[in-house]
Amino acid sequence: CCNWRGIECNNETGHLQILDLHGSNMHFLTGNLSKLEYLDLKVNSLQGPIPSQLGKLTCLRYLDLKGNYVLHGEIPYQIGNLSLLRYLDLGFTSLSKAIPFHVGNLPILHTLRLAGSFDLMVNDAKWLSSLSSLTNFGLDSMPNLGSSGHCHNLQELRLRGNNIDLLSPHYPNSPSLVVLDLAVNDLTSSIILGNFNFSSTIQELYLEECGFTDKSFLVPSTSIKKSSSSLVTLDLSSNLLKSLAIFHWISNFTTNLHALSLDHNLLEGPIPDGFGKVMNSLEVLTLSSNKLQGEIPASLGNICTLQELDISSNNLSGKIYSFIQNSLILSSLRRLDLSNNKLTGEIPKSIRLLYQLESLHLEKNYLEGDINELHLTNFSKLMELDLTDNSLSLKFATSWIPSFQIFRLGLGSCKLGPSFPSWLQTQSQLSFLDISDAEIDDFVPDWFWNELQSISELNMSSNSLKGTIPNLPIKLTDVDRFIILNSNQLEGEIPAFLSQAYILDLSKNKISDLNPFFSLEYLDLSDNKLSGKLPQSLGTLVNLGALALRNNSLTGKLPFTLKNCTSLYMLGVGENLLSGTIPSWIGKSLQQLEILSLRVNRFFGSEIPTGFGYLLGLVSLNLSRNNLNGEIPDEIGNLNLLEFFDLSRNHFSGKIPSTLSKIDRNLGLCGEQLNKSCPGDETIAKPQGLAIDGEDDNSIFYGALYMSLGFGFFTGFWCLLGTILLWQPWRIAYMRFLNRLTDYILETMEVNMGKCHRWLTG
Numbered sequence: 034c035c036n037w038r039g040i041e042c043n044n045e046t047g048h049l050q051i052l053d054l055h056g057s058n059m060h061f062l063t064g065n066l067s068k069l070e071y072l073d074l075k076v077n078s079l080q081g082p083i084p085s086q087l088g089k090l091t092c093l094r095y096l097d098l099k100g101n102y103v104l105h106g107e108i109p110y111q112i113g114n115l116s117l118l119r120y121l122d123l124g125f126t127s128l129s130k131a132i133p134f135h136v137g138n139l140p141i142l143h144t145l146r147l148a149g150s151f152d153l154m155v156n157d158a159k160w161l162s163s164l165s166s167l168t169n170f171g172l173d174s175m176p177n178l179g180s181s182g183h184c185h186n187l188q189e190l191r192l193r194g195n196n197i198d199l200l201s202p203h204y205p206n207s208p209s210l211v212v213l214d215l216a217v218n219d220l221t222s223s224i225i226l227g228n229f230n231f232s233s234t235i236q237e238l239y240l241e242e243c244g245f246t247d248k249s250f251l252v253p254s255t256s257i258k259k260s261s262s263s264l265v266t267l268d269l270s271s272n273l274l275k276s277l278a279i280f281h282w283i284s285n286f287t288t289n290l291h292a293l294s295l296d297h298n299l300l301e302g303p304i305p306d307g308f309g310k311v312m313n314s315l316e317v318l319t320l321s322s323n324k325l326q327g328e329i330p331a332s333l334g335n336i337c338t339l340q341e342l343d344i345s346s347n348n349l350s351g352k353i354y355s356f357i358q359n360s361l362i363l364s365s366l367r368r369l370d371l372s373n374n375k376l377t378g379e380i381p382k383s384i385r386l387l388y389q390l391e392s393l394h395l396e397k398n399y400l401e402g403d404i405n406e407l408h409l410t411n412f413s414k415l416m417e418l419d420l421t422d423n424s425l426s427l428k429f430a431t432s433w434i435p436s437f438q439i440f441r442l443g444l445g446s447c448k449l450g451p452s453f454p455s456w457l458q459t460q461s462q463l464s465f466l467d468i469s470d471a472e473i474d475d476f477v478p479d480w481f482w483n484e485l486q487s488i489s490e491l492n493m494s495s496n497s498l499k500g501t502i503p504n505l506p507i508k509l510t511d512v513d514r515f516i517i518l519n520s521n522q523l524e525g526e527i528p529a530f531l532s533q534a535y536i537l538d539l540s541k542n543k544i545s546d547l548n549p550f551f552s553l554e555y556l557d558l559s560d561n562k563l564s565g566k567l568p569q570s571l572g573t574l575v576n577l578g579a580l581a582l583r584n585n586s587l588t589g590k591l592p593f594t595l596k597n598c599t600s601l602y603m604l605g606v607g608e609n610l611l612s613g614t615i616p617s618w619i620g621k622s623l624q625q626l627e628i629l630s631l632r633v634n635r636f637f638g639s640e641i642p643t644g645f646g647y648l649l650g651l652v653s654l655n656l657s658r659n660n661l662n663g664e665i666p667d668e669i670g671n672l673n674l675l676e677f678f679d680l681s682r683n684h685f686s687g688k689i690p691s692t693l694s695k696i697d698r699n700l701g702l703c704g705e706q707l708n709k710s711c712p713g714d715e716t717i718a719k720p721q722g723l724a725i726d727g728e729d730d731n732s733i734f735y736g737a738l739y740m741s742l743g744f745g746f747f748t749g750f751w752c753l754l755g756t757i758l759l760w761q762p763w764r765i766a767y768m769r770f771l772n773r774l775t776d777y778i779l780e781t782m783e784v785n786m787g788k789c790h791r792w793l794t795g
Contacts, residue, residue, distance in 0.1 A: 068092050075099040082106030088114040095120045102127060113138040124148035141166045148173035193217050214239040237266040245272040250282050265291040274298040277305060284311045292317040303327030309336055317341040325349060329356040334363055341368040352378035363387055370394040380404060385411045392417035396443055403428050412437050419443035421467055434459050441465040448472050463488050470495040479503055492517040501525030509533040559583040572597040579603040586610055596622035607632040620644025630655040639663035646671055653677040665689060
């Protein structure tokens, strides 16, 4: 076994020394482990308590049990017997109760991480001080931290997600700190460097999501400039900073920064041009998701050390030419993200001089013009390119072979067509591809479908793709595969390999046949040419969450096996030719349903199944335009989350539950919603004649006005619409139009309300 991966033995004695089994789901250890020095079992799905026998591995120097979320119980005190232990990580487990004092009896332990162990507590304030060799300490997400004492040799301290007080005498601090992580703590009352004097040795400072506002930086940064020369990484992201004065504060605080993150704040206004001139050591600058305006300052293009620049999701405008006019200076740039702004103009050919680029995101802007081979000539390292939602035309020669192998490619809404882009055949590493709405009017070549073995997210919707999808013997291995092919002209049957996807959208095509399905969780085949009965194999999709088959020509009954799809939250089979009674198993088996649409079919029967009362999460129910009759069961009135309910154009009768609406064109119904009394209801006469006594002279004027309006309406109605209503061909066409418009509006409202409800309820 010494030759197995992750296992190493002593060459002389043969004893096991290293066991690296992380992520292997190995739940037991056998053999002679008395000389074991290295044990890595992180992310191993371990369950139960930590065995106390670990305390007998007295030669152990490294122990990592992180990420075993089901590991529970106390930390065995026997771990304190491991006197040679240098590294211990018990983070992100379900361990509980107090950290045993014996853990402090580890004289040469230099790294201790207990992150995410929410139920661990500290009862002895001296336990940390006894770890005299400790240099790396992590207690992330431990709100029960309490008092931990001091450790003067600490170089790395991570207290992310705790209830800490920077002024507390029990706050663990060290004059030799190099890395300090206080992120995700409530520090709204703190004034940076006013309440707390950071060590002059700190090189990395993480303060994201601490609730900082502009008031947190009131202390003049010039007063502490000399103590901050060592800082190279500063993260202030996800706070509440608004003022651009933060740029001035940082530039005075330190000019040696290599990485600065100010993303996800509320910064508003133009990026100060002088900032790029002063911060000439920056390698990573992140300003995304703010409210920054104006043009991209040219000074940012003069930072020769810059490797990553992300200013996406702002309100920046102007052209990008001035920023990259000195492309040779930016030759170190590896990642550039200017997406989701208001940038205009063309992409200059000089962008090709950024030959180190690995990721380029320019999507969701107002860029225009042509892109050809010259723009991408030197991008041999490019792995991500996204130009989606611009007005760009890509004009590549059919013989063009890119110098890169790209993983993520987004060209949605760019003009690629009319031919299918043949150069994609050279991209064997594609994982994400979006060429939707790209004006492609062509057959999809067979070689492309073979590429789906590596593509996990594919969007080719809203083109004019033609032909059939070949039934290839390929296996889609990615469990979260998205395949979006709607709004094309694809025809034929659905090949078996596509049904291995997680989400499959083939709506608005010419698909005419269904094949057996396997692991789908979202299937949309609306607006196709499907006919015949629904296959019983639909019942094998036990993980199916959404099934949309609207507007086809399906016949017969809903397959009984569909009751096995207990995860369904949306079932839409409206506008077909389905018949029979509404199955009672819908309410009993599909209790996760939120949207149910059986509208415009041929369902009949004398009642709605009372089992529908089990659908407590139902938001939208549409049974309109069928041949249903009988009374509405009282159980329907108990669906408290129901927001859209339509029984119109059926033959229901009897009393309406008081919580329902949309029940027009059911002449036998009665209730207060229709202002129609039911048999046995008490009739209350409305008082008459009160208006006569209140008449005045104005009534003559208004009477004449209303008569004039009525005459005008009568004349216009017969002049403009009379012809339509009296001439049969026009009348039929007009009524069809109104019916389709009404159905479309109702269907859209129904689906959107369901989506909104799912979004609000998380």
